[in-house]
Amino acid sequence: MELNLEKIKKARENIKAVVRETPLFYTSTFSRKCGCNLYLKCENKQKTGAFKLRGAYNKLVNLSEEEKKRGVIASSAGNHAQGVAYAATAFGVKSTIVMPATAPQAKVKATQGYGAKVIQAGQVYDECYARAVEVQKETGATFVHPYNDVEVMAGQGTIGLEILDKLPEADVVIVPIGGGGLISGVATAVKSIKPSIRVVGVQPEIIASTKVSMEQGKVVTLPGAKSLADGTSVSAPGDKCFEYIQKYVDEVVSVSEEEIALGMFSLMERNKLIVEGAGALPLAALLAGKIKGIKGRNVVGLVSGGNVDIANVAKIIERELVLINRRIRFTVEVQEKTGTLCNLVSKIEKLGGQVVTITKNNNWSEKGLDFSDVSFEINVESEEHGRKIISELENNSYSLECGLLECSRNH
CATH class of the missing domain: 3.40.50.1100 (Rossmann fold)
Structure with a gap:
């Protein structure tokens, strides 16, 4: 053909x-x-x-009534599974789909939601295909190949x-x-x-x-x-x-x-x-x-x-935010005094940084019990914006150690 x-x-x-x-x-x-x-x-x-619905539906249209009566089986990492399940249900045909054990659960649940029985086997497509061939031989269902x-x-x-x-x-x-x-x-x-x-x-x-x-x-x-x-x-x-x-x-x-x-x-x-x-x-x-x-x-x-x-x-x-330096991480030495941490957070937000996480190290810093290290993770508009925030904090006498983004001076 x-x-x-x-x-x-x-x-x-x-x-x-x-x-x-x-x-x-x-x-x-x-x-x-x-x-x-x-x-x-x-x-x-x-x-x-x-x-995948396009190919699956066209295949179902071209099946004989005898092939439809036997039901259909397919193997898929997810998208062909949903296409076959949707098409089979539209034709009133029973469908079984073999998917990898590693398939995203969103795809597994969607396939079941379209009316198919799902069997999970293998780690990659080729392994679940082998299992689908076995099931096809056991049941006599019509195989709907995902591409060939x-x-x-x-x-x-x-x-x-x-x-x-x-x-x-x-x-x-x-x-x-x-x-x-x-x-x-x-x-x-x-x-x-x-x-x-x-x-x-x-x-x-x-x-x-x-x-x-x-x-x-x-x-x-x-x-x-x-x-x-x-x-x-x-x-x-x-x-x-x-x-x-x-x-x-x-x-x-x-x-x-x-x-x-x-x-x-x-x-x-x-x-x-x-x-x-x-x-x-x-x-x-x-x-x-x-x-x-x-x-x-x-x-x-x-x-x-x-x-x-x-x-x-x-x-x-x-x-990706970390890799392109739009999420930066740094540690600041903060004095254990009421309002100090709050003032630091306000300063970061005024500079346009969006604070994502704050983690306070309960161990005292090298300066003793009156100081603690606080780790920040913040979102910034760009790498340049991140460097500006770091520079402004250092200019305001904050002692910083930077992670993925280099500070404006070495520490």
Whole structure:
């Protein structure tokens, strides 16, 4: 069975009553930073929070009545799970999903909420896939593969049609890659309509299986690894997907875990978009300067999903604030006298610092019982702002020891 533009257009008709046409918007902030005209295609605004509903629903449409009666089974790190569960319930079909034990609980609970039975097994996708194959053999259920299936790829390819409908002048489309179903569908769609368009894939460095496969000209399997972009932690691209990736994808680049985290943080701060690691891959690659030849070009970054554990969001925000010196830590020697600590806090707030935590060391300082060390963690507007606060406190005779931000003089 061949994946082509006709099949993708048919998939669009199959899913149009259920799937949202997600927003495509221009971001001036990142256009300036990246030196191109950058647009974001927001599949994090899709039903179930990710693009996977498109392929799953198209697959269910194409099942025979006999296949539906047997129920469906799928393996997924989370987003395909929700797509299959939603689609199966819409068709009145029983669904079982095998997910990694490490899958974010937000994705597990959402999958159950859409009506599926969830089995958790293994640490990464490939391990839970093996378990799903076992369950399929035991139950006779119809397997719905998350990416290595032409009907699934066709469903994902409908995103490419939407991109060119809204932005026919697009020059470059940047797409996250896990197993390859998304990029094979999108690339087939956009290249069939506009052969001159450039398609770039992005993967995490720690499991860049498609990048390595492209370099070697064959499907290569890498050791399993869990990336912050958990939806793309796949050891090898699907062989069916790889055929279309080789044919239509111009380049695949990889990004570090730190670059992924910065991409997530940047989208939250500047565009108010909460995205999962996979959804941040295109911006991560752009901010890291991994994609060349885009100056002045019309570039679309595909934000593939937003199903991220909220606890991880908090960790990423706190970590990035520290790394960019917008959360600073320092210790001040404070005299044990009524009002002294209160005056210090007031001073910091008047200087524009937002106090996050205060920890008082009950052991006396080197000056004796009349002094204590107090540790502060504060948010500032910028590194320059933080240095100004440190300098002002030192000029007011406070004795400081700084952590992540160097003081204006050595201690």
